Amino acid sequence: MNKKGATLSFEMLMWIPRLVFLIIVIMATQGIILAYIATNVNVGSIESHVLMQRLQFSPEGIVNHDSITGRVYTGVVDLEKLNSHNLEASLEAEKSELAARFVLISLQAENELARSYINRETYEDWQPIAIFVGSSDVAGTGRKFPHPETRYMYSVEPSKLETVVITPNG
Amino acid sequence: MRKKRGQYANIELWFLLAAFLLGAVAGIDLLKDAKDRLDGTLFEKNFIARDLAMALEALYASPGDMAYTYDFGPYKFLVEVKDNEVLVKEKAAETSPVSYRVIGNSFSDQNYVSFDNPEGYKIRRPNMRMVSIIDEAKPVKLRLFKEFSDNGTSIVGVEAENAQTCLIGVNCADFGG
Missing domain, CATH: 1.20.5 (Single alpha-helices involved in coiled-coils or other helix-helix interfaces)
Incomplete structure (x- = not known):
């Protein structure tokens, strides 16, 4: 009688791993199917590009602007405008939305003329993740995407503006 | 046994x-x-929220007057442009709409003081909600525009065609929101 009882409980206990494995198989199948259904598109690179266009073409941007004629001198950087305070005030980007670094380098002397950030703390927090994500094909909701871009500009001399915009996943 | x-x-x-x-x-x-x-339309709503946010950001980048008509095509979505985001939903009562950020967009009617003009580089920003669609048979369109005035101020606005709208913080309470 004891032996039968033991067999019964062993049989019953065996159903626990069976059900666990069944659930794992169901969830894995669901995961595989859902991974192929795209409901989201990452537009971080376009967002970064539009932001750069905005800084280069809009009167709110970093280029010279004649407030009398309203003319915007595209590509001619006003060094007084290229600082973190002004950029943050101009774009009002939330800390969780976007972070960016701008470095203006002289083409001839190759020295740094100006360096500024949008949400510097966020940029420094996100940079290691962005470097890792940018160099590998990792997945996950906490990903941060780097969007480096170089534009040729003119400030006091011919120069290039190297920017890295980091956008969150979503 | x-x-x-x-x-x-x-x-x-x-x-x-x-x-x-x-x-x-x-x-x-x-x-x-x-x-x-x-x-479902989750993908479409996600797409329109992002597309509209990018269109608005492009509008902000404009150095001069600009107008752009955004056609929703076959989709009858209700759009809300507020704070720093664009929200897209199918029905007015939907509690979890799809949203996407708009950078540099406080959407306030206050003067926008910029480094360029310490007295106030004024941008009046849109803050509107589509309440309902007027004619379901016709497409819904949005007119996005940026207009500069002689004194250097500019208005970024959003107007809806074939949809009833309200201004958030002004008269949306009359429509139950």
């Missing part, structure tokens, strides 16, 4: 049945979820 063996077999059969039932329920749920995602 035989009766007891039958009893064990019965218990095992019930477990087997429970496992099949669990598998069937989960399987049907999975197929239903996949079908909902494919048939």
